[in-house]
Amino acid sequence: MRFDTDTQVKKVTLSGTxxxxxxxxxxxxxxxxxxxxxxxxxxxxRIMLPEPRHRSHVSVEExxxxxxxxxxxSSDSLTLADIAQLLWSAQGVSDAxxxxxxxxxGALYPLELYLVAGNVEALPAGVYQYxxxxxxLSRVAAGDKxxxxxxxxxxxxxxxDAPAVIVIxxxxxxxxxxxxxxxQRYVHMEAGHAAQNIYLQTVPLGLGTVTxxxxxDRKVKQILDLPEDEEPLYLMPVGKPR
Ligand SMILES: Cc1cc2nc3c(=O)[nH]c(=O)nc-3n(C[C@H](O)[C@H](O)[C@H](O)COP(=O)(O)O)c2cc1C
Numbered sequence: 063m064r065f066d067t068d069t070q071v072k073k074v075t076l077s078g079t080x081x082x083x084x085x086x087x088x089x090x091x092x093x094x095x096x097x098x099x100x101x102x103x104x105x106x107x108r109i110m111l112p113e114p115r116h117r118s119h120v121s122v123e124e125x126x127x128x129x130x131x132x133x134x135x136s137s138d139s140l141t142l143a144d145i146a147q148l149l150w151s152a153q154g155v156s157d158a159x160x161x162x163x164x165x166x167x168g169a170l171y172p173l174e175l176y177l178v179a180g181n182v183e184a185l186p187a188g189v190y191q192y193x194x195x196x197x198x199l200s201r202v203a204a205g206d207k208x209x210x211x212x213x214x215x216x217x218x219x220x221x222x223d224a225p226a227v228i229v230i231x232x233x234x235x236x237x238x239x240x241x242x243x244x245x246q247r248y249v250h251m252e253a254g255h256a257a258q259n260i261y262l263q264t265v266p267l268g269l270g271t272v273t274x275x276x277x278x279d280r281k282v283k284q285i286l287d288l289p290e291d292e293e294p295l296y297l298m299p300v301g302k303p304r
Contacts, residue, residue, distance in 0.1 A: 108198040109190070111146035114154060118266035125265040132270025133220040135301025139181045140225045144267055148228060148300060149175055149192045151263035152256040162194060164255040167248035172236040173256055173295075176286055180208045181225035189286055207285050214281030215297055220272055224299030228271075229286060230256055231294045253295040260298055270303040 120128075153175050154163045161169060175192040177199065179185050187206040190199040211229075212222035221227055230253050238245035257273050264271050274297040282294040 108196055108200050110198045112143045114147050114150035120266035125262040128265050129261045131272040132303045133272050134304040135224050136304045138302045139183050141183050142185055145182060147267060148260055148263055151259040153194050155194050164259055166252055167237055168240050170236045172232045172249045173252055174231045176229040178207050178211055178227040180206045202287055210285050215274055215277035218274060220299045221297055224301040226300055228298040229294055230296040231288060231292050233292050235291055257296050269300055271298045271300045273298055
Protein backbone atom coordinates (compact mmCIF):
# COMPACT_ATOMS: atom_id res chain seq x y z
CA MET A 63 0.00 0.00 0.00
CA ARG A 64 1.31 3.46 -0.87
CA PHE A 65 1.52 5.86 2.02
CA ASP A 66 -0.26 8.67 0.16
CA THR A 67 -3.10 6.80 -1.49
CA ASP A 68 -4.63 5.15 1.51
CA THR A 69 -7.85 7.01 2.15
CA GLN A 70 -10.84 8.46 0.42
CA VAL A 71 -10.95 11.99 -0.89
CA LYS A 72 -13.77 14.45 -0.42
CA LYS A 73 -13.52 16.71 -3.45
CA VAL A 74 -13.81 20.41 -2.69
CA THR A 75 -12.05 22.72 -5.14
CA LEU A 76 -11.48 26.33 -4.18
CA SER A 77 -10.01 29.04 -6.32
CA GLY A 78 -9.17 31.38 -3.41
CA THR A 79 -9.57 34.39 -5.67
CA UNK A 80 -13.16 35.43 -5.05
CA UNK A 81 -14.79 38.41 -3.37
CA UNK A 82 -14.28 38.92 0.38
CA UNK A 83 -17.81 37.63 1.13
CA UNK A 84 -17.28 34.62 -1.12
CA UNK A 85 -13.97 33.93 0.55
CA UNK A 86 -15.59 34.19 3.98
CA UNK A 87 -18.24 31.69 2.86
CA UNK A 88 -15.54 29.38 1.50
CA UNK A 89 -13.64 29.73 4.76
CA UNK A 90 -16.71 28.72 6.75
CA UNK A 91 -17.27 25.76 4.46
CA UNK A 92 -13.67 24.70 4.96
CA UNK A 93 -13.89 25.21 8.70
CA UNK A 94 -16.95 22.96 8.80
CA UNK A 95 -15.10 20.36 6.74
CA UNK A 96 -11.88 20.30 8.67
CA UNK A 97 -13.79 20.51 11.93
CA UNK A 98 -14.96 16.99 11.28
CA UNK A 99 -11.48 15.79 10.41
CA UNK A 100 -9.87 13.15 12.55
CA UNK A 101 -6.72 14.24 14.38
CA UNK A 102 -4.67 11.45 12.84
CA UNK A 103 -2.91 12.32 9.62
CA UNK A 104 -4.24 10.58 6.55
CA UNK A 105 -7.71 9.59 7.65
CA UNK A 106 -9.09 13.12 7.66
CA UNK A 107 -11.31 14.87 5.16
CA ARG A 108 -9.28 16.41 2.38
CA ILE A 109 -9.21 19.95 1.06
CA MET A 110 -8.72 19.71 -2.68
CA LEU A 111 -6.36 22.35 -4.06
CA PRO A 112 -6.81 24.31 -7.29
CA GLU A 113 -5.11 22.63 -10.24
CA PRO A 114 -1.55 23.87 -10.83
CA ARG A 115 -0.78 26.06 -13.84
CA HIS A 116 1.81 24.83 -16.32
CA ARG A 117 2.48 28.14 -18.06
CA SER A 118 3.68 31.53 -16.90
CA HIS A 119 5.18 34.74 -18.23
CA VAL A 120 8.59 33.91 -16.66
CA SER A 121 11.13 31.62 -18.34
CA VAL A 122 13.14 29.06 -16.38
CA GLU A 123 16.22 31.16 -17.09
CA GLU A 124 14.58 34.30 -15.71
CA UNK A 125 13.46 32.44 -12.59
CA UNK A 126 17.02 31.15 -12.07
CA UNK A 127 18.39 34.67 -12.46
CA UNK A 128 15.80 36.40 -10.28
CA UNK A 129 15.51 33.91 -7.44
CA UNK A 130 16.84 35.47 -4.21
CA UNK A 131 16.30 34.73 -0.55
CA UNK A 132 13.54 37.04 0.68
CA UNK A 133 13.05 37.51 4.43
CA UNK A 134 10.68 40.50 4.64
CA UNK A 135 7.06 40.21 3.53
CA SER A 136 4.09 42.52 3.12
CA SER A 137 0.95 41.88 5.18
CA ASP A 138 -0.88 40.61 2.05
CA SER A 139 -2.50 37.20 2.32
CA LEU A 140 -1.62 34.31 0.03
CA THR A 141 -4.28 32.64 -2.11
CA LEU A 142 -5.02 28.95 -2.13
CA ALA A 143 -3.94 29.00 -5.79
CA ASP A 144 -0.49 30.30 -4.68
CA ILE A 145 -0.23 27.54 -2.07
CA ALA A 146 -1.34 24.89 -4.56
CA GLN A 147 1.26 26.01 -7.09
CA LEU A 148 4.11 26.11 -4.55
CA LEU A 149 3.35 22.68 -3.08
CA TRP A 150 2.95 21.18 -6.53
CA SER A 151 6.28 22.65 -7.63
CA ALA A 152 8.03 20.90 -4.74
CA GLN A 153 6.38 17.47 -4.71
CA GLY A 154 3.48 17.50 -7.14
CA VAL A 155 2.65 14.45 -9.22
CA SER A 156 3.59 15.20 -12.82
CA ASP A 157 2.98 12.00 -14.76
CA ALA A 158 0.60 9.07 -14.94
CA UNK A 159 3.02 6.80 -13.06
CA UNK A 160 2.99 9.03 -10.01
CA UNK A 161 6.43 10.52 -10.60
CA UNK A 162 6.91 13.96 -9.08
CA UNK A 163 8.30 17.38 -10.01
CA UNK A 164 11.51 16.73 -8.02
CA UNK A 165 13.73 13.69 -8.62
CA UNK A 166 13.82 10.98 -5.95
CA UNK A 167 16.34 8.15 -5.50
CA GLY A 168 14.55 4.96 -6.52
CA ALA A 169 11.32 6.99 -6.76
CA LEU A 170 10.86 6.23 -3.07
CA TYR A 171 9.71 9.76 -2.11
CA PRO A 172 10.94 10.17 1.46
CA LEU A 173 9.84 13.83 1.69
CA GLU A 174 6.65 15.20 3.21
CA LEU A 175 5.43 18.78 2.97
CA TYR A 176 3.49 20.70 5.60
CA LEU A 177 1.87 24.09 5.37
CA VAL A 178 1.83 26.24 8.49
CA ALA A 179 -0.89 28.67 7.42
CA GLY A 180 -1.55 31.97 9.16
CA ASN A 181 -2.86 34.33 6.50
CA VAL A 182 -4.11 32.33 3.53
CA GLU A 183 -7.42 33.24 1.85
CA ALA A 184 -10.17 30.70 2.49
CA LEU A 185 -7.96 28.51 4.68
CA PRO A 186 -8.30 28.64 8.48
CA ALA A 187 -4.99 29.08 10.31
CA GLY A 188 -3.48 25.71 11.09
CA VAL A 189 -1.03 23.04 10.08
CA TYR A 190 -1.81 21.05 6.96
CA GLN A 191 -0.10 18.13 5.24
CA TYR A 192 0.21 18.05 1.46
CA UNK A 193 -1.10 14.90 -0.22
CA UNK A 194 0.64 14.70 -3.62
CA UNK A 195 -1.46 11.88 -5.03
CA UNK A 196 -4.66 13.83 -4.48
CA UNK A 197 -3.13 17.32 -4.79
CA UNK A 198 -4.93 18.02 -1.54
CA LEU A 199 -4.34 19.17 2.02
CA SER A 200 -5.33 17.38 5.19
CA ARG A 201 -5.36 19.24 8.49
CA VAL A 202 -2.94 18.17 11.19
CA ALA A 203 -3.59 20.92 13.79
CA ALA A 204 -5.77 24.01 14.17
CA GLY A 205 -4.63 27.53 15.10
CA ASP A 206 -1.86 29.89 14.13
CA LYS A 207 1.48 28.16 14.85
CA UNK A 208 3.78 30.70 13.16
CA UNK A 209 4.95 32.38 16.34
CA UNK A 210 5.87 29.07 17.97
CA UNK A 211 7.63 27.99 14.78
CA UNK A 212 9.62 31.24 14.71
CA UNK A 213 10.67 30.71 18.34
CA UNK A 214 11.80 27.20 17.37
CA UNK A 215 13.86 28.83 14.59
CA UNK A 216 15.97 31.12 16.78
CA UNK A 217 13.23 33.80 16.56
CA UNK A 218 13.84 34.41 12.87
CA UNK A 219 11.34 37.10 11.85
CA UNK A 220 10.92 35.64 8.36
CA UNK A 221 9.17 32.66 9.93
CA UNK A 222 7.04 34.81 12.25
CA ASP A 223 5.92 37.35 9.63
CA ALA A 224 5.27 35.25 6.52
CA PRO A 225 1.61 34.55 5.74
CA ALA A 226 2.54 30.86 5.51
CA VAL A 227 5.53 28.57 6.02
CA ILE A 228 6.16 25.40 4.04
CA VAL A 229 8.02 22.77 6.07
CA ILE A 230 9.93 20.01 4.30
CA UNK A 231 10.32 16.87 6.39
CA UNK A 232 11.68 13.41 5.64
CA UNK A 233 11.01 9.82 6.60
CA UNK A 234 14.56 8.51 6.08
CA UNK A 235 13.54 4.87 6.35
CA UNK A 236 11.72 4.98 3.02
CA UNK A 237 15.10 5.49 1.34
CA UNK A 238 17.61 3.88 3.74
CA UNK A 239 15.57 0.64 3.62
CA UNK A 240 16.88 0.24 0.07
CA UNK A 241 20.13 2.20 0.03
CA UNK A 242 21.42 1.78 3.60
CA UNK A 243 23.35 4.68 5.16
CA UNK A 244 23.95 6.21 1.74
CA UNK A 245 20.21 6.81 1.59
CA GLN A 246 20.63 9.60 4.15
CA ARG A 247 22.56 11.74 1.72
CA TYR A 248 19.99 11.00 -0.98
CA VAL A 249 17.25 12.33 1.31
CA HIS A 250 19.16 15.58 1.90
CA MET A 251 19.78 15.99 -1.82
CA GLU A 252 16.07 15.57 -2.45
CA ALA A 253 15.17 18.25 0.09
CA GLY A 254 17.46 20.58 -1.87
CA HIS A 255 15.70 19.75 -5.13
CA ALA A 256 12.28 20.41 -3.62
CA ALA A 257 13.40 23.65 -1.97
CA GLN A 258 14.94 24.98 -5.18
CA ASN A 259 11.71 24.20 -7.03
CA ILE A 260 9.84 26.34 -4.49
CA TYR A 261 12.39 29.15 -4.87
CA LEU A 262 11.95 29.10 -8.66
CA GLN A 263 8.17 28.87 -8.48
CA THR A 264 7.93 31.97 -6.28
CA VAL A 265 9.32 34.13 -9.11
CA PRO A 266 6.36 33.94 -11.57
CA LEU A 267 3.98 34.15 -8.61
CA GLY A 268 5.56 37.46 -7.50
CA LEU A 269 6.36 35.91 -4.11
CA GLY A 270 9.53 35.43 -2.09
CA THR A 271 10.92 32.71 0.16
CA VAL A 272 14.04 31.67 2.05
CA THR A 273 15.36 28.25 3.05
CA UNK A 274 15.67 28.20 6.84
CA UNK A 275 17.87 25.45 8.24
CA UNK A 276 18.53 26.92 11.69
CA UNK A 277 15.93 25.54 14.08
CA UNK A 278 15.39 23.13 16.95
CA ASP A 279 14.41 19.76 15.48
CA ARG A 280 12.66 18.82 18.72
CA LYS A 281 10.51 21.97 18.85
CA VAL A 282 9.54 21.84 15.17
CA LYS A 283 8.61 18.17 15.54
CA GLN A 284 6.43 19.08 18.49
CA ILE A 285 4.62 21.91 16.68
CA LEU A 286 3.95 19.77 13.61
CA ASP A 287 3.11 16.73 15.74
CA LEU A 288 5.50 14.67 13.59
CA PRO A 289 5.79 10.91 14.07
CA GLU A 290 8.98 9.67 15.75
CA ASP A 291 10.54 8.54 12.44
CA GLU A 292 9.99 11.85 10.59
CA GLU A 293 12.50 14.71 10.75
CA PRO A 294 12.15 18.37 9.72
CA LEU A 295 14.78 19.52 7.21
CA TYR A 296 13.77 22.97 5.96
CA LEU A 297 11.35 25.75 6.87
CA MET A 298 10.39 27.97 3.93
CA PRO A 299 8.42 31.08 4.84
CA VAL A 300 6.58 32.48 1.81
CA GLY A 301 5.02 35.87 1.18
CA LYS A 302 4.88 38.89 -1.07
CA PRO A 303 8.26 40.71 -0.88
CA ARG A 304 8.06 43.97 1.08
C1 LIG B 1 21.28 24.74 4.05
C2 LIG B 1 20.87 26.20 4.11
C3 LIG B 1 20.44 26.72 5.32
C4 LIG B 1 20.03 28.07 5.39
N1 LIG B 1 19.53 28.53 6.58
C5 LIG B 1 19.08 29.81 6.64
C6 LIG B 1 18.50 30.30 7.84
O1 LIG B 1 18.37 29.61 8.85
N2 LIG B 1 18.04 31.59 7.85
C7 LIG B 1 18.13 32.40 6.73
O2 LIG B 1 17.67 33.55 6.81
N3 LIG B 1 18.69 31.95 5.58
C8 LIG B 1 19.16 30.68 5.51
N4 LIG B 1 19.67 30.21 4.31
C9 LIG B 1 19.68 31.07 3.11
C10 LIG B 1 21.07 31.63 2.79
O3 LIG B 1 21.43 32.59 3.76
C11 LIG B 1 21.03 32.26 1.39
O4 LIG B 1 20.75 31.27 0.43
C12 LIG B 1 22.38 32.92 1.05
O5 LIG B 1 22.56 34.08 1.83
C13 LIG B 1 22.51 33.28 -0.43
O6 LIG B 1 21.50 34.21 -0.80
P1 LIG B 1 20.45 33.92 -1.98
O7 LIG B 1 19.66 32.70 -1.59
O8 LIG B 1 19.59 35.14 -2.05
O9 LIG B 1 21.21 33.70 -3.24
C14 LIG B 1 20.09 28.90 4.23
C15 LIG B 1 20.53 28.33 3.02
C16 LIG B 1 20.90 27.01 2.95
C17 LIG B 1 21.34 26.44 1.62
